[in-house]
Amino acid sequence: MSQFQANLKKLPGVSHLAALNLLDADGNVVASIENKAGSQGSLAVYNHLAQTYGSINAEAAKRGLEIFAEHSEDERQHPGKHPNIARLLKIEAGEPALRVKHVFAV
Numbered sequence: 208m209s210q211f212q213a214n215l216k217k218l219p220g221v222s223h224l225a226a227l228n229l230l231d232a233d234g235n236v237v238a239s240i241e242n243k244a245g246s247q248g249s250l251a252v253y254n255h256l257a258q259t260y261g262s263i264n265a266e267a268a269k270r271g272l273e274i275f276a277e278h279s280e281d282e283r284q285h286p287g288k289h290p291n292i293a294r295l296l297k298i299e300a301g302e303p304a305l306r307v308k309h310v311f312a313v
Contacts, residue, residue, distance in 0.1 A: 210276035249291040257307035264304035
């Protein structure tokens with residue numbers, strides 16, 4: 208089991224979510240992370256960060272990069288390969304924080 212998979216097991220479940228919308232300071236949706244195969248890990252990480260930090264700010268981004276573990280290093284070596292991790296790297300480096308809006312499953 209990878210470190211990321213081990214970290215995911217410690218996070219709250221996301222079965223109640225259809226998606227998370229990430230909003231800029233003006234309330235515009237700049238990205239969505241859907242509850243579907245291939246993005247459920249990112250959904251769980253961002254959900255945890257939003258619950259813990261209230262937004263995706265520099266401190267949350269740093270913690271998110273730790274949770275993503277080996278995938279964070281992969282993104283650093285291959286920029287653009289993991290867009291949800293690339294976003295955290297940018298926020299950690301000083302880009303504005305993002306607010307999170309939960310989209311609940313029906």
